[in-house]
Amino acid sequence: MARSATRRTADNGGIERAREVLADVFGYRDFRSHQADIIATVIAGDDALALMPTGGGKSLCYQIPSLVRPGLGVVVSPLIALMQDQVEALTQAGVKAAFLNSTLDYREMVALEARIGQGDLDILYVSPERLLQDRTLALLARIDLALFAIDEAHCVSQWGHDFRPEYRQLKVLAERFPSVPRIALTATADERTREEIVAELRLGEARRFIASFDRPNIRYTISDAGSMGARERLWRFIETEHAEDAGIVYCLSRKSVEETAAWLSDKGRTALAYHAGLETRVRSKVLDRFRQESGVIVVATIAFGMGIDKPDVRFVAHLNLPKSIEAYYQETGRAGRDGLAANAWLAYGLQDLIQLRQWIAQSEGSEAYKQVQRQKLAALIGLCELPSCRRQSLLAYFGERRAEPCGNCDNCLNPPQTTDGTVLAQKALSAVYRTGQRFGATYLIDVLLGRANERVARSGHDKLPVFGIGKDTDEATWKGVFRQLTAAGQLTGDDDGYGMLLLTDAARPILRGEEKFLVRIAPKETKTKAKRASKSAAIVNDADRPLFEDLRNLRRDLAAKAKLPPYIVCSDVTLAELAIFRPTDEAALHGITGLGNSKIGRYGAALLATIAKHPRRA
Structure with missing residues (x-):
């Protein structure tokens, strides 16, 4: 200009x-x-x-x-x-x-x-x-x-x-x-x-x-990985909600990134791995495909995503806990930049909590730095485990108060329940103590369920009074109990990275019966309350969809000719307004969101010609 x-x-x-x-x-x-x-x-x-x-x-x-x-x-x-x-x-x-x-x-x-x-x-x-x-x-x-x-x-x-x-x-x-x-x-x-x-x-x-930190178009969903496993939960989510949409899946390690990308590719999706260990040329190619093509899923470490202006990312999924609420907010914020419906989905497990705490303990930062990071992690865990509105808690972290629940997070759409889990907590903590605070949750659950496998028998823990005292409770519930005890601070991981669970001072009042421990019961999954966050269906009706799709095809061709990502030519919001209002001349194009003088000069004639092929029925 x-x-x-x-x-x-x-x-x-x-x-x-x-x-x-x-x-x-x-x-x-x-x-x-x-x-x-x-x-x-x-x-x-x-x-x-x-x-x-x-x-x-x-x-x-x-x-x-x-x-x-x-x-x-x-x-x-x-x-x-x-x-x-x-x-x-x-x-x-x-x-x-x-x-x-x-x-x-x-x-x-x-x-x-x-x-x-x-x-x-x-x-x-x-x-x-x-x-x-x-x-x-x-x-x-x-x-x-x-x-x-x-x-x-x-x-x-x-x-x-x-x-x-x-x-x-x-x-x-x-x-x-x-x-x-x-x-x-x-x-x-x-x-x-x-x-x-x-x-x-x-x-x-x-x-x-x-300004308000609220992103009302994003639906927040957080759950434990459960017996199904995080990847299977992820696939169910993608298949149900985003069968053709672009998205980002974040993993904690490079190995997990590559394995998850290959797994999604085997499922039939275009899934590309991105992490700092790849050659610059490979990373650039992945970024270009994500920008240029539709429906691409990038599986990445946090090395990917900052500065991506792609507006039509319909979901951001985490297969592990991010490091803080700030990181979670920024990473999930890459979904739905166009203001249309999008999903932020997270599945996590006990090992995530332990690993992040170990990383903080093993970091080279000062003790003051480590304390701040522990506080940030505790706030994130609180967000994951709370039974009330996610958005209210997320906004409160940034100093913003929301009076009413949002109605667009998993806890609002399908509220969880809490129950008195004090006895379960006492059994779990006793198992940690009786076995010498030298084992992880999987082993401790074996002891509680009375599984006399070779490792348990070799340790002599099948003779302990806690052996088999949890037979009346299923394995998934025990995983939740250990996860929530770790999240609440009654248990912590060892600093050496062996995955052992250790008692903290906060465990004593529960073991003595001086405090109650409430357990969050995850609700059963439902597909009826959540609205699908799809692209075109959310912004145009059936009568306007043929024109919308023709305009998308035109945008694709114009972008290919100019060697640009389609969203640089114009957004889905712009195409939707064109399909709904159907301007018939250049003057009317000036009333469409996202079309300034230069773009009208470049693309106006082609847009009007496509619209003219779809006269509105009387």
Whole structure:
């Protein structure tokens, strides 16, 4: 987009110009949540801290001021995939955008630097490592700058789940460019992290904007793996809810990633493995297929997903516990960025709790760091085990109160029950004590059920008074009891990684009968209360679906011709509005969400021609 077409000084109707850019460039008619106030603050030249959920429109909060204010908008991001996605999307919208990171060779970098020096760019995405180089800072010092946007600002927190040491060096921006407004943005920050962002980035005078963390389109489902096993539960979920949809499955280890991807492939799905141990070329190919093709499932460690702008990810599944509520919120937030129905699904077991606690104990961090991580893990376990609304608890963690249950999580849709499990807890804790606190849950359950196998007999534990005292309770229930005792802190894993369960001081009141222990009883699975989170069925009716599908096919062809992911051309929401409202001329296209002037110029004729083949019946 020509600079003269978008740039005006901020002292003459800045927010009015911002609204024009919102409509003409990005194709949206109204700002959402805090967007207008954030954009007005930055256009006026003031600093801002913005906390907004994934899919809440954070990028517009720096893209629009970059186009309204004089000079170059510089966006700091650790996410190469996000840079690529957003630069492609901005280019399609007619904005002159580029990225500067390690993927560029020397010749490409020099050419880009020349464009920057000539004022031929509107927005530049840059990695923190490249920004902090003397060469880059010197180049930026010679040109007019509209703003600095520091995305994924939670990376500054040493207590967080995604700490990046170089982020702490970004305080140099306040020192070297004191007159350039800065905006820090994140979707994941508790109170401690917010204060750390402000302190480390020198944003003490910044206005703070905290939008709701709620993602009402996401349904949260959390359960123990149970006797069926996590993978079988996962397959039942995918087959029932997302038979053709794109999704992400997170696993704890690289081995589990590869095995799960192969297993899903054997089931007939396109499932690709992604982890840091793969060659860069292989990871890039997986990312490209996920962006370009429909219905692809990526099975990954947490190395995958940050910065993925793909809006139509219909589910995110975890086969193991993430490390914290922040990590869970961020990873599940990659589902349903388009605002349509999506699922966040998690299955976990006792071994997850033990392993994560062992990792904390064995980490090289200080004792203060370990204590914070233990607190974060305890909060996550609490979210998993609670019998009430998941969303209320999730939002409360980030300091947001919701008065009513959400009606769109597993506990709301199919409420669990609790029962007095004090006797069961006493039997389980006694088994741990009597066997010398040297065994894991599987062995202890064998003892409680009276299974005189070779290992039990060799240890002489078939002679103990606890041998067989749990015969009247099934194995699945015992697994739940041990898991919940571990979650509640009466049991803990050994620090050496052998999987042994140990008693804590919190176990004594239960063993003595001084405290009761309530056991959560998981409800029976049902397929009648949960609504299927499918793509087209959720946004168009039967009468409009043929046109919607033709528009999807057109989008696929246009994207292939332009060598772009389909969602960069336009989203499912845009296609749905086209199918429902059926505009008949270019003027009417301007009323469709996501269609700005540039996209209408590129694709308007083809869209109108396809719509014309589907006249609405009287």
